[in-house]
Amino acid sequence: MPFPPTQPPGLGLSLGGSVLSYRGPLLDFDDALFRRPNEGSYLIDLSGTVGWQAANLRREGYDFGELLTLLEGQRTNLAISSETFSGWAATAGAVVTAAGATAPDGAADAYDIFTNATNSRVMSTITLGASILTTLSRWVKNNIGDGSSRLQLVQKDGATTVDLASTATSTWAREALRAASTSTGGSNPQFWHRGSASAGSRNIYTWGAQLELGRYETSYIRTAGGTVEREADQLTWAPNEVPQQLREKASKLRVGAWHANTDLASGDVRVIYSFNGGADLLRLRHDGSSVLLEAVAGGAVKASKAATYARRTAFDVWVDPVVGRVAVGGVWGSTGTPWTWPAGHFRLGGELGGINEFDGGCSIPETL
Numbered sequence: 001m002p003f004p005p006t007q008p009p010g011l012g013l014s015l016g017g018s019v020l021s022y023r024g025p026l027l028d029f030d031d032a033l034f035r036r037p038n039e040g041s042y043l044i045d046l047s048g049t050v051g052w053q054a055a056n057l058r059r060e061g062y063d064f065g066e067l068l069t070l071l072e073g074q075r076t077n078l079a080i081s082s083e084t085f086s087g088w089a090a091t092a093g094a095v096v097t098a099a100g101a102t103a104p105d106g107a108a109d110a111y112d113i114f115t116n117a118t119n120s121r122v123m124s125t126i127t128l129g130a131s132i133l134t135t136l137s138r139w140v141k142n143n144i145g146d147g148s149s150r151l152q153l154v155q156k157d158g159a160t161t162v163d164l165a166s167t168a169t170s171t172w173a174r175e176a177l178r179a180a181s182t183s184t185g186g187s188n189p190q191f192w193h194r195g196s197a198s199a200g201s202r203n204i205y206t207w208g209a210q211l212e213l214g215r216y217e218t219s220y221i222r223t224a225g226g227t228v229e230r231e232a233d234q235l236t237w238a239p240n241e242v243p244q245q246l247r248e249k250a251s252k253l254r255v256g257a258w259h260a261n262t263d264l265a266s267g268d269v270r271v272i273y274s275f276n277g278g279a280d281l282l283r284l285r286h287d288g289s290s291v292l293l294e295a296v297a298g299g300a301v302k303a304s305k306a307a308t309y310a311r312r313t314a315f316d317v318w319v320d321p322v323v324g325r326v327a328v329g330g331v332w333g334s335t336g337t338p339w340t341w342p343a344g345h346f347r348l349g350g351e352l353g354g355i356n357e358f359d360g361g362c363s364i365p366e367t368l
Contacts, residue, residue: 028364078211112203134214
């Protein structure tokens with residue numbers, strides 16, 4: 001643990017009649033139990049290089065612009081051939097070539113997709129029901145031409161498309177078509193890489209196709225001939241590793257999310273951390289009109305602050321149970337009711353024993 005051995009967590013250290021409070025991290029990753037029973041991807045540097053971490057190993061990377069631990073809920077990539085586009089159907093002049101170009105994760109397996117008309121496309125059919133919100137994503141890098149193309153979801157009527165216009169550059173970039181509904185109809189929806197809305201020939205390197213349920217993308221899940229699930233990250237500490245100071249005194253941490261506040265809808269809950277279960281936690285919640293940062297103790301909201309934040313951008317979260325207030329980005333909300341969180345297990349990045357995950361990156365809580 002990071003505490004001086006002569007100073008129990010949450011207590012002052014007496015020196016000649018004065019009291020010095022402990023300052024610093026309130027938990028230690030080495031004392032935590034981490035579980036994710038399958039591999040996970042993350043950005044290993046600020047230039048956007050994708051790395052892979054094996055099952056049950058914590059991911060600490062730069063997905064949110066600074067070094068944070070990536071903690072996500074369960075997601076499944078429904079695009080069954082996410083890197084081998086030769087398995088997708090090509091039509092109207094589109095040509096798929098295993099180019100051997102270096103992909104974002106360093107492997108020489110990026111594909112080249114050639115289109116020569118506005119209707120040139122490669123496509124994959126996804127088995128999904130009606131009116132389901134999906135998010136499509138892919139990495140692109142320009143090869144020949146002006147780099148323009150479209151990322152599309154064809155809805156269940158087999159005709160209506162939800163579009164994202166794309167312009168690939170000389171460096172790899174991940175793009176996302178968010179909150180695209182499958183709508184209604186008798187067909188299954190399709191994931192399309194399509195030619196630009198303007199005529200012309202283009203060659204674009206493509207890698208890492210993903211179609212997942214939800215309003216926003218999460219970390220990439222690679223597939224090869226079938227859907228692949230990534231289960232939730234579970235990062236927890238036993239009661240004896242959770243200091244009194246974290247439960248009762250002011251603290252802070254850095255967080256960054258895959259979602260912006262505008263990506264959430266009424267009733268959505270994203271739990272930053274929790275004590276024992278769903279009755280004692282720090283969360284983001286959409287109340288029907290806006291997103292709030294809320295401290296909940298004993299099942300009751302003790303303090304709240306309107307939360308505005310951008311996708312994949314880290315910000316400060318402050319918590320002060322003594323005064324009864326919380327802060328977003330260094331701005332305190334109104335004073336509520338002081339509280340104390342109970343002793344017990346602690347989970348960072350989700351609800352302990354519950355279904356509400358965070359879908360983002362978190363630092364270790366520290367004293368404030």
